[in-house]
Amino acid sequence: xxxxxxxxxxxxxxxxxxxxxxxxxxxxxxxxxxxxxxxxxxxxxxxxxxxxxxxxxxxxxxxxxxxxxxxxx
Amino acid sequence: xxxxxxxxxxxxxxxxxxxxxxxxxxxxxxxxxxxxxxxxxxxxxxxxxxxxxxxxxxxxxxxxxxxxxxxxxxxxxxxxxxxxxxxxxxxxxxxxxxxxxxxxxxxxxxxxxxxxxxxxxxxxxxxxxxxxxxxxxxxxxxxxxxx
Amino acid sequence: xxxxxxxxxxxxxxxxxxxxxxxxxxxxxxxxxxxxxxxxxxxxxxxxxxxxxxxxxxxxxxxxxxxxxxxxxxxxxxxxxxxxxxxxxxxxxxxxxxxxxxxxxxxxxxxxxxxxxxxxxxxxxxxxxxxxxxxxxxxxxxxxxxxxxxxxxxxxxxxxxxxxxxxxxxxxxxxxxxxxxxxxxxxxxxxxxxxxxxxxxxxxxxxxxxxxxxxxxxxxxxxxxxxxxxxxxxxxxxxxxxxxxxxxxxxxxxxxxxxxxxxxxxxxxxxxxxxxxxxxxxxxxxxxxxxxxxxxxxxxxxxxxxxxxxxxxxxxxxxxxxxxxxxxxxxxxxxxxxxxxxxxxxxxxxxxxxxxxxxxxxxxxxxxxxxxxxxxxxxxxxxxxxxxxxxxxxxxxxxxxxxxxxxxxxxxxxxxxxxxxxxxxxxxxxxxxxxxxxxxxxxxxxxxxxxxxxxxxxxxxxxxxxxxxxxxxxxxxxxxxxxxxxxxxxxxxxxxxxxxxxxxxxxxxxxxxxxxxxxxxxxxxxxxxxxxxxxxxxxxxxxxxxxxxxxxxxxxxxxxxxxxxxxxxxxxxxxxxxxxxxxxxxxxxxxxxxxxxxxxxxxxxxxxxxxxxxxxxxxxxxxxxxxxxxxxxxxxxxxxxxxxxxxxxxxxxxxxxxxxxx
Numbered sequence: 001x002x003x004x005x006x007x008x009x010x011x012x013x014x015x016x017x018x019x020x021x022x023x024x025x026x027x028x029x030x031x032x033x034x035x036x037x038x039x040x041x042x043x044x045x046x047x048x049x050x051x052x053x054x055x056x057x058x059x060x061x062x063x064x065x066x067x068x069x070x071x072x073x
Numbered sequence: 074x075x076x077x078x079x080x081x082x083x084x085x086x087x088x089x090x091x092x093x094x095x096x097x098x099x100x101x102x103x104x105x106x107x108x109x110x111x112x113x114x115x116x117x118x119x120x121x122x123x124x125x126x127x128x129x130x131x132x133x134x135x136x137x138x139x140x141x142x143x144x145x146x147x148x149x150x151x152x153x154x155x156x157x158x159x160x161x162x163x164x165x166x167x168x169x170x171x172x173x174x175x176x177x178x179x180x181x182x183x184x185x186x187x188x189x190x191x192x193x194x195x196x197x198x199x200x201x202x203x204x205x206x207x208x209x210x211x212x213x214x215x216x217x218x219x220x
Numbered sequence: 221x222x223x224x225x226x227x228x229x230x231x232x233x234x235x236x237x238x239x240x241x242x243x244x245x246x247x248x249x250x251x252x253x254x255x256x257x258x259x260x261x262x263x264x265x266x267x268x269x270x271x272x273x274x275x276x277x278x279x280x281x282x283x284x285x286x287x288x289x290x291x292x293x294x295x296x297x298x299x300x301x302x303x304x305x306x307x308x309x310x311x312x313x314x315x316x317x318x319x320x321x322x323x324x325x326x327x328x329x330x331x332x333x334x335x336x337x338x339x340x341x342x343x344x345x346x347x348x349x350x351x352x353x354x355x356x357x358x359x360x361x362x363x364x365x366x367x368x369x370x371x372x373x374x375x376x377x378x379x380x381x382x383x384x385x386x387x388x389x390x391x392x393x394x395x396x397x398x399x400x401x402x403x404x405x406x407x408x409x410x411x412x413x414x415x416x417x418x419x420x421x422x423x424x425x426x427x428x429x430x431x432x433x434x435x436x437x438x439x440x441x442x443x444x445x446x447x448x449x450x451x452x453x454x455x456x457x458x459x460x461x462x463x464x465x466x467x468x469x470x471x472x473x474x475x476x477x478x479x480x481x482x483x484x485x486x487x488x489x490x491x492x493x494x495x496x497x498x499x500x501x502x503x504x505x506x507x508x509x510x511x512x513x514x515x516x517x518x519x520x521x522x523x524x525x526x527x528x529x530x531x532x533x534x535x536x537x538x539x540x541x542x543x544x545x546x547x548x549x550x551x552x553x554x555x556x557x558x559x560x561x562x563x564x565x566x567x568x569x570x571x572x573x574x575x576x577x578x579x580x581x582x583x584x585x586x587x588x589x590x591x592x593x594x595x596x597x598x599x600x601x602x603x604x605x606x607x608x609x610x611x612x613x614x615x616x617x618x619x620x621x622x623x624x625x626x627x628x629x630x631x632x633x634x635x636x637x638x639x640x641x642x643x644x645x646x647x648x649x650x651x652x653x654x655x656x657x658x659x660x661x662x663x664x665x666x667x668x669x670x671x672x673x674x675x676x677x678x679x680x681x682x683x684x685x686x687x688x689x690x691x692x693x694x695x696x697x698x699x700x701x702x703x704x705x706x707x708x709x710x711x712x713x714x715x716x717x718x719x720x721x722x723x724x725x726x727x728x729x730x731x732x733x734x735x736x737x738x739x740x741x742x743x744x745x746x747x748x749x750x751x752x753x754x755x756x757x758x759x760x761x762x763x764x765x766x767x768x769x770x771x772x773x774x775x776x777x778x779x780x781x782x783x784x785x786x787x788x789x790x791x792x793x794x795x796x797x798x799x800x801x802x803x804x805x806x807x808x809x810x811x812x813x814x815x816x817x818x819x820x821x822x823x824x825x826x827x828x829x830x831x832x833x834x835x836x837x838x839x840x841x842x843x844x845x846x847x848x849x850x851x852x853x854x855x856x857x858x859x860x861x862x863x864x865x866x867x868x869x870x871x872x873x874x875x876x877x878x879x880x881x882x
Contacts, residue, residue, distance in 0.1 A: 009497070023631075024700055026433070029467045030282040031704065032316055042493045045502045048598060050705065052493065055313040059500075059594040061607060061701025123511045130504060147494035155508065162515040169522030176529040209491045 004039075004065040005047045012040050013070035020067060031058055033068060084204045085138050088149045091198050092131035095156065098194040099124030114190040115167070123159065124194060127152050146208050153202035160195035223271045224383045227296055229324060230308035231317050232279030233587075233706040235336045239308055239366040240276040241718055243376070260292060270380050275302070281704075283323045284432060288628045291436075297327060301420050303383040304330040306375070308366075311341035311348060312707065314482050318474035321357065325391040326425055330382045333361045334375055339368070340709075352481040358391045367712055394473045400465050403450045404428055410449050411441075433463055492708050496591065505595040512588070513614075516579050520618075524571030535564050553747060561797055562739030566732045569619075569793065572649055573727055576618040578720040585711035590703055597701045603683045604690030606630055606698040609639040613682075616646035619727065620840040624847055632699040638689045640844055641857045644836040645682040645864075647675055650792035654831050657796055661813045662824040670825070678832050681864060734839045738790035742798045761802065775830065775869045776823040778816070785830070791837045822876035826869040834865035 001016050015037050018025050032053050033039075043050040047062035060068070102114050102121030134148035167186045174181035230236050244263025261276045277296055278289035297305065307324055309317040324331060333353070341348060354361045360378050364371030396404070407427035421429075429437055430451050441448060451459070499508060539556055547555075583589045589611060597607025608630055616623035623643050630636045647655075655674055659667035690698070745761040757766065757779070764786065765779035772782050780802040787798040796809075803812040813819060835841070835858050845854045 024702075026284060026463070027631075027702055029464070030284065030319070031702070032319070032471065034464075034467060034471060040493075042496050043500050045500070045505075045598065048594070048701070050496060050500060050594065054315060055707075056316050057492070057496070057705040057707070059590070059597075059701065059703045059705050061594075061597050061601065063697070063700035064702050067700075119514055123514065126504075126507050126511060130498070133504075143494055144497075147498050151495060151498040151508075155511070159511070159515055162519055166515075166518045166522040169519075169525055172526040173522070173529055176526060176533070209494065 001069045001071050004041075004049050004051070004060065004068045004070055005062060007041050007044060007049065007070065007072075009041055009044045012038065012073045014038055014073055015068060016071050017069040018067060019069065024064060024067060028064065028068065032056065033058070038073065039070065081208075084201065084208075085135070085145065087201050087204075088131055088138070088145070089135050091149075091153070091194075091201050092128050092135060094197050095124050095131060095152075095194045096128035098190040099128060102190040113188075114193075115185065115188045117190065120163070120189065120191060124190060127156050127159075127194075130155075146205055149201060150205045150209055153198040153205065156191065156195045156198045157202055160189070160191040163189035163191040223273050224304070224380065225273045225300075225302045226275070226304045226306055226379055226383065227300070227302045228274060228276045228306050228308060229293065229297065229320070230279060231281055231310065231320060232704065234279070234308045234310040234317065235366045236276055236279060236308050237719075238715055239334065239336065239364070239372075240274060241715075241722075242366055242369050242372050243272075243274050260296065265376065267376050267380065272376065272379060275300075280320065282320060283429075284434070287631045294436075297324070297329075298421060302329065304332060304379060306332045306334055306379065308334045308336050311335050311337045311363075312344055312346060314348070315474050315478040318477055319470055321359075322394050322470040322473050325357070325359070326394070326428055328422060328425060330385070331359045331391065332375070332378050332382055333357065333359050334366075334371075335361055335363045336366050338363045338371075339365050347483045349481045349483075353477065356392060356477045356480060367715060392473075394469055396469045397465055400431065400462055400469070403462070404431060406449050407431070407451065414444075414446060428466075431462055432466055433459070495708060496705070499588070499591050500595055505591075506599070509592045509595055512583075512592075516576075516583075517617075519579060520572050520575045523575045527571035528568060531564065531567050535560055550747075554743065558740050558743035561743070562736040566728070566735050566793070568653075569649060570724070570728065573618060574720055574724045576615075576649075577723045577727075578716055580615065581716040581719040581723075582711045582713075585709060585716060587706040587708045590705045593703060594701070594705070601698055601701070604686045604698060605639065605642075606632075606635045607701045608703065609635065612639060612643055613646055616643045616648060618649050620644055620646070620648050620836045621843050622723070622727065624840060624843045627847060630699075634690075634694040634696060635698050637848065637853055638686055638694070640847060641689060641853075641860060642682040642685050644840065644857070644861055645678045645685065645833060647678045647832055648792065648836070650837070651795075651831055653793070653796045654788075655828050657799075657810070658813070658824040658828050661810050662819075662821040670828075674828055674832050677829065677868075681833060681868070685860065685864070734837070735791040735793050738787065738794045738838075739797060741790065742787050742794055742801060746798075746801045761798070765802075774873075775826055775866070776818075776873055777827060777830075778818045781827055785834070788831060789835065789838060791839070792831070795831065822873055822880060825876060826873040829872055830865045830869040832865075833861060833868060835861040 004013075007013060015033060015035055017035065018028060018033070028034075033051075037053055039051040039053055041049060042052050042057065047065060048060060049065045050057060050059045052058075098114070099121040101111060102117045102124060104121075105111065105114055105116035106118035106121065130148050130152035134145045134152060137144035137148060164186060167189060171181050171183070171186055228236050228240055240261065240263065243265045260278075263274050263276075265272045265274060275296065277293040280290045280293045282290075283294050283297065284290070296302075305324060305327070307317075307321055309321070321333070335348065335350065335353075338348070350361045350363060360382060362371055362375045362378050364375055366372075404424065404427045407430060408423045411423040411426050426437065430441075430448060438448070438451065447453075499505060501508075538560055542552060542556055542560075580589075583592075593607045593610050596610045600607050600610060609627070612623040612626040614623075615626055620643055623646070624640055627636050627639050627643075630639060652671075655671045656667070659670040663670050690696075742761070745764070746759050748760050749758075757763075761783050762779065765783035768782050768786070769777070769779045772785075777785075780799060783802060784795045784799045788795040799813075800809045803809050803816075836844075841854070841858070844857055845851070848854050848857070
């Protein structure tokens with residue numbers, strides 16, 4: 001399991017865990033980033049990332065990306 | 074690019090040519106701005122820098138083209154699109170300036186409207202744009218980008 | 221016939237505003253600014269004998285209110301008691317949109333679903349069985365393409381049908397696990413016994429909201445002295461677990477409904493992904509963005525110039541016309557310096573503001589603006605700002621008023637406050653005439669460079685202020701950047717033009733009146749006491765200026781400049797006009813300034829820096845107070861601006877004098 005900030009462009013991953021339960025986790029949840037969901041990494045900058053879930057695309061800054069732990073498919 | 078089919082090879086070569094011409098256009102624009110006049114284009118240092126940026130995009134597309142086909146498509150598409158859009162903006166900007174001069178009663182040449190370096194660089198990029206955008210959409214409809 | 225009141229809800233970027241414009245056309249009133257929908261616009265649509273009043277809510281992903289936007293939407297939905305709610309769903313992304321639907325359904329209001337962008341879905345090979353969707357949700361579904369105005373009639377008919385139908389609405393229920401439902405009944409029963417406190421919410425629904433973590437509702441019930449079972453007795457970990465269960469249940473329901481009613485074509489490489497890889501590239505991303513901004517600014521200036529010249533001609537002509545007519549000199553002065561000068565000051569900015577709004581609308585519609593925010597976020601984060609602040613900053617270069625209103629999308633209060641305090645350092649368009657005047661007179665050919673330096677200084681001061689406030693006052697990090705990137709869409713020139721028109725109109729109504737009023741005040745102060753020479757040291761304006769001049773003596777400003785600053789408080793556009801008045805006429809202003817022995821280039825530079833930094837105009841201050849909701853912070857913003865302006869002007873004056881040796 002790695003945080004999103006350590007993945008690579010083009011990978012397909014599955015969310016295994018979300019650190020913390022505060023505002024951030026709730027916001028991620030509302031957007032559909034929950035445990036068990038599949039993501040495609042569209043673009044990876046140094047620590048921030050753009051992911052695609054189904055038809056929607058989300059950009060996560062460094063802070064948010066490091067809180068989502070994923071596993072490659 | 075050993076297994077390329079016929080139109081793609083030409084398009085790829087054309088990308089290289091556009092990279093070169095855009096870079097030259099940028100350099101000339103900067104030279105004009107710095108005072109070394111050739112009288113071809115409007116002096117425009119920032120514009121020249123932007124043109125050189127775009128030529129870097131095309132160059133990246135060329136370098137990617139060997140191994141990463143979608144990469145070539147995306148970089149040349151964006152480069153060409155930006156170039157054409159900016160050229161359109163340049164025409165609008167020069168038209169505005171032209172109108173202002175006319176209304177103030179000063180001398181203005183109609184030719185200045187099309188004297189921005191962007192326009193000439195863009196003309197060469199138009200075939201690239203049409204070719205690559207078709208490839209781009211073929212990618213999206215389930216077809217293989219490669220052939 | 222009673223009016224029918226409906227609310228338009230939905231995720232951001234689904235076309236709510238387009239639909240609203242299609243429904244209500246020009247019959248709307250709005251306090252709305254580019255970047256995002258931040259206030260509730262209300263409009264009216266007539267069909268036969270029915271009058272439908274439509275309110276456009278801010279886009280939200282869910283009813284858990286984190287940002288001010290979401291709170292506004294939540295409050296409207298839960299407390300305003302509309303006749304029906306229309307949720308707009310993006311047909312190309314139904315599953316995600318259905319999450320909100322599961323929440324809206326539970327409120328118990330009659331609902332209609334407007335399935336928008338059906339044409340795009342078709343293009344992408346997505347087939348939707350609307351009847352199946354309808355049966356699944358037990359909510360009427362209407363296909364529309366808001367951009368083209370298709371399906372609107374059908375939608376209105378459905379709205380009327382649903383609203384006038386008196387039977388209660390029964391929608392599909394979300395299946396929660398037993399652990400959740402047992403607590404819901406427990407809380408529901410408890411609240412039922414104290415039912416009168418909940419207003420229009422049913423106890424059952426209130427229970428669900430409490431379980432999901434509606435802090436506002438919790439607080440309200442606690443204030444009435446209630447101890448809520450489970451909510452107040454369990455530990456946070458358990459409660460979080462329940463929140464997660466509810467979340468999962470909702471997504472499961474959304475997934476079920478989607479698989480049953482929506483069929484996609486085969487997976488594919490999205491062109492949007494490829495484009496994103498270039499536009500958000502770690503090396504090319506920022507330069508591409510800067511290039512776009514360069515052209516945007518160029519376009520704004522050169523597109524508005526011809527209009528400016530035209531306006532100048534018209535006003536020159538009007539003035540000549542008036543000079544040829546016999547009238548009382550007092551009236552003549554009022555009309556030419558006051559009215560024409562006032563209207564002129566406002567009109568001079570109209571073209572650039574409209575062009576700016578148009579360009580921003582187009583950029584937003586294509587979806588590029590969100591990518592640009594992401595690209596800039598890393599930079600902004602390192603100076604203590606949130607990536608989302610960048611859109612307000614951009615707007616701030618045109619006018620600070622809409623920029624400050626656009627900060628509503630920032631989630632954390634600290635982010636918002638810091639952004640609002642630093643926006644005024646973005647030199648707005650109204651300050652430019654001051655720079656052009658002084659730089660032109662005192663710096664000649666180097667004027668352009670001086671003006672560029674001023675803009676850069678503004679940005680530098682903004683960054684410095686952000687760092688100071690972030691590190692010393694708030695001592696935390698900006699909240700994490702999470703943003704949806706909407707799909708790339710071809711911008712509709714027509715839709716953008718409509719947006720531009722409405723937003724420009726709002727700017728005129730708000731700022732325009734203030735500026736016009738300001739010019740009249742300037743004129744009055746320059747003309748009174750009666751009989752005094754217009755704009756001389758004996759007029760009220762002169763008296764005030766001379767009284768305050770000692771405060772500015774260390775900066776080298778003479779009393780006329782001081783008066784200019786005071787009027788600049790009313791509206792920046794007025795500074796040049798008031799200086800013109802005080803120096804005896806705008807036409808001669810440049811030569812008068814050059815000839816004034818108390819002025820020289822260093823003082824001119826210090827003055828321009830002061831105008832750049834000191835404080836925004838009254839209209840902007842009003843908005844600051846509105847957004848900050850506290851006099852303390854508004855005062856801090858004002859104080860900081862004046863302090864920074866004074867310090868920098870002082871430094872420039874004295875360092876500059878040393879350098880020149882004057």
